[in-house]
Amino acid sequence: MRFPIKAKLTIATLIPLSVAIFICWLTGVFILNSKIASQAQDKVRNDLNSAREIYLNEISHIRDVVKFTATAPYTADALAKGKTGDIASILTPLKTAEKLDLFMALDATGKVLYRTNNPAASGDDRSKSLFVARALKGEIVTGTSIIPPAEMVVEGAELARRATIGVVPTPRARSAEESVERAGMMLIAAAPVRDRAGNIVGILVGGVLLNNNNALVDKIKNIVYEGVQSGGKDVGSATIFLGDLRIATNVLNSGGKRAVGTRLSEEVYNRVILRKEKWIDGAFVVNNWYFTAYEPILSLEGVPIGCLYVGMLEKPYTAIKFKLGFIFSGVLLLGGMIGFSVSGYISTRLARPIRELENMARRVASGERNVQIRVHTRDEIGDLAGQFNEMTRTLMQREEDIRELNRDLEQKVQQRTAELEEKNLLLVKTRQELVRAEKLAAIGELAAGVAHEINNPMAIIRGNTELLQMSVPPDADNREEVDTIFQQTGRVERIVANLLRFARQERRHLGSVSVNGLLREIVSQVGHQVPLAGIDIREEYAAPMPEIEGDGDQLRQVFTNLVINAVQAMPSGGELTICTETDAGDCMITVADTGSGIAPENLEQIFNPFFTTKTGGTGLGLSVSYGIVRDHGGRIEVRSEPDKGSVFRVVLPV
Numbered sequence: 001m002r003f004p005i006k007a008k009l010t011i012a013t014l015i016p017l018s019v020a021i022f023i024c025w026l027t028g029v030f031i032l033n034s035k036i037a038s039q040a041q042d043k044v045r046n047d048l049n050s051a052r053e054i055y056l057n058e059i060s061h062i063r064d065v066v067k068f069t070a071t072a073p074y075t076a077d078a079l080a081k082g083k084t085g086d087i088a089s090i091l092t093p094l095k096t097a098e099k100l101d102l103f104m105a106l107d108a109t110g111k112v113l114y115r116t117n118n119p120a121a122s123g124d125d126r127s128k129s130l131f132v133a134r135a136l137k138g139e140i141v142t143g144t145s146i147i148p149p150a151e152m153v154v155e156g157a158e159l160a161r162r163a164t165i166g167v168v169p170t171p172r173a174r175s176a177e178e179s180v181e182r183a184g185m186m187l188i189a190a191a192p193v194r195d196r197a198g199n200i201v202g203i204l205v206g207g208v209l210l211n212n213n214n215a216l217v218d219k220i221k222n223i224v225y226e227g228v229q230s231g232g233k234d235v236g237s238a239t240i241f242l243g244d245l246r247i248a249t250n251v252l253n254s255g256g257k258r259a260v261g262t263r264l265s266e267e268v269y270n271r272v273i274l275r276k277e278k279w280i281d282g283a284f285v286v287n288n289w290y291f292t293a294y295e296p297i298l299s300l301e302g303v304p305i306g307c308l309y310v311g312m313l314e315k316p317y318t319a320i321k322f323k324l325g326f327i328f329s330g331v332l333l334l335g336g337m338i339g340f341s342v343s344g345y346i347s348t349r350l351a352r353p354i355r356e357l358e359n360m361a362r363r364v365a366s367g368e369r370n371v372q373i374r375v376h377t378r379d380e381i382g383d384l385a386g387q388f389n390e391m392t393r394t395l396m397q398r399e400e401d402i403r404e405l406n407r408d409l410e411q412k413v414q415q416r417t418a419e420l421e422e423k424n425l426l427l428v429k430t431r432q433e434l435v436r437a438e439k440l441a442a443i444g445e446l447a448a449g450v451a452h453e454i455n456n457p458m459a460i461i462r463g464n465t466e467l468l469q470m471s472v473p474p475d476a477d478n479r480e481e482v483d484t485i486f487q488q489t490g491r492v493e494r495i496v497a498n499l500l501r502f503a504r505q506e507r508r509h510l511g512s513v514s515v516n517g518l519l520r521e522i523v524s525q526v527g528h529q530v531p532l533a534g535i536d537i538r539e540e541y542a543a544p545m546p547e548i549e550g551d552g553d554q555l556r557q558v559f560t561n562l563v564i565n566a567v568q569a570m571p572s573g574g575e576l577t578i579c580t581e582t583d584a585g586d587c588m589i590t591v592a593d594t595g596s597g598i599a600p601e602n603l604e605q606i607f608n609p610f611f612t613t614k615t616g617g618t619g620l621g622l623s624v625s626y627g628i629v630r631d632h633g634g635r636i637e638v639r640s641e642p643d644k645g646s647v648f649r650v651v652l653p654v
């Protein structure tokens with residue numbers, strides 16, 4: 001299976017990228033979760049401080065009211081005199097104005113002088129109460145206290161009724177659990193009342209009931225959480241517990257009502273009420289998870305009698321957590337996608353030169369040569385491309401060398417072939433000459449024999465014909481026939497002489513021959529042998545002309561033959577050119593005419609003995625000349641064109 005390098009590179013970058021993104025995501029989500037949770041929890045811890053301040057503020061308020069009322073001179077007077085009417089007129093309007101739930105005056109022994117809630121009940125001794133005892137000693141005492149149900153009834157039927165809380169039954173039953181809580185939890189302040197002499201004449205006790213005191217918890221909630229809502233619900237909540245029972249709260253139950261009468265979880269109860277420690281952690285409150293903070297509320301004796309709670313719903317923070325987690329995941333995903341694209345891009349860029357290399361290699365393999373890779377990366381691929389280009393260059397150079405060698409070889413083969421053909425031609429020519437020479441030798445031998453045999457009878461005929469001529473007078477009737485016999489006898493003798501010459505029966509007499517002189521002599525005498533009428537003779541002799549070694553008579557016969565043939569080829573006149581030249585130790589004699597020329601088919605035969613186109617010709621002239629020139633180590637060449645003329649050239653070595 002093919003697995004492209006681009007995919008490999010992409011995977012090689014993607015795997016670490018994915019692992020990094022995954023680790024990043026895990027860490028990020030973990031940090032987000034824990035940070036948000038700890039931040040929220042820290043906020044709730046601070047919120048608890050604020051709640052405590054508000055709680056203490058409420059106590060301060062009662063303290064202030066009680067203290068200022070106690071220090072008023074008319075209060076001391078009223079208490080000293082024990083006039084309940086006067087006391088009532090001081091306390092009652094203040095109780096209403098300052099929203100106290102309890103306001104009463106006691107005498108210097110701790111007996112109740114006047115109860116604003118229950119004026120009828122008085123005279124009972126409250127000196128055992130720590131508040132009263134300490135106030136009687138001159139201290140302004142403030143704190144939280146639980147008023148037992150029996151006392152609550154004495155303090156006032158209305159107050160007792162307001163303090164009554166129906167306990168919501170829970171599966172977690174504790175000992176002595178009642179369905180109704182009638183004890184009242186109150187913020188109390190007690191201050192001594194002094195006369196002008198500074199003697200304590202009594203004390204004033206003021207208080208605010210915490211049972212069902214929605215105002216206080218709502219105040220805490222509003223100040224601390226500023227009414228922030230999430231999904232239609234208040235995010236923050238505050239609660240005051242009497243023991244483990246919610247007596248004032250703005251935590252709502254599933255019915256949307258304040259969850260008054262429900263109980264604290266056992267875990268929190270154990271920590272806060274039993275061990276007097278703070279609880280700052282997540283907790284399940286009524287019907288939701290909250291970030292919570294609880295701290296114990298201590299009685300004047302330092303005993304935990306309840307606790308103060310603030311909490312924030314976890315849900316909005318969970319939503320924020322999800323939202324942030326979602327954004328974070330989205331950012332990582334986007335980063336991952338960008339990483340993917342970048343890695344894809346880089347892989348493509350890295351793979352491109354490799355693909356180009358492959359492409360080029362394929363082109364080179366298919367025979368293309370002038371290919372150069374344009375890869376300039378400064379890495380191994382760049383080096384490879386450079387090597388590839390170098391390789392292609394070397395390959396081209398080698399191929400060019402081979403082609404060059406081939407061309408040389410072909411040229412040499414052609415040259416050798418041409419030489420061979422030339423040699424072949426020479427061989428054919430030589431063989432033809434050999435054949436001709438053999439033929440000539442055979443003819444010569446025959447002719448010599450015949451001529452020898454004819455010579456003697458011809459001498460007798462000629463002698464007898466001369467005797468006959470002498471005996472027949474010139475004007476006799478048959479004298480013409482006798483003359484004809486004489487002439488024809490002469491002709492036969494000439495033929496025989498030619499034959500003998502042809503058969504080389506004649507011996508050569510070698511000597512120095514002046515070719516130019518020989519030619520001049522022939523031209524001056526040829527007129528005796530052929531008529532020269534209408535013939536224009538031009539002589540062009542080379543000077544100086546070296547003398548050649550040869551037989552003068554035989555050479556004369558050769559040139560005479562050529563001149564006579566030329567003149568005979570121009571029966572109606574023309575130009576006869578005779579010229580000589582020397583060249584590299586050779587002597588060249590040219591005889592040219594402007595006569596009838598030789599037909600191409602005859603050109604091959606003119607040197608054969610007995611070939612003639614003339615009536616009365618012997619056909620021996622050229623064949624005899626050929627033999628003489630060859631015997632002198634020379635050659636005869638001929639060029640001819642019908643109706644234009646012929647050029648015969650004799651080449652003789654000096």
Ligand code: ADP
Pocket residue numbers: 561565566567569593595596597598606611612613614616617618619620621622623646
């Ligand atoms: P002959 O002159 O007796 O015919 P040659 O051997 O001298 O014998 O010549 C052979 C033939 O060559 C001639 O018959 C003629 O046809 C031809 N020939 C030779 N020289 C010439 C020339 N100059 N022009 C034309 N034909 C020529």
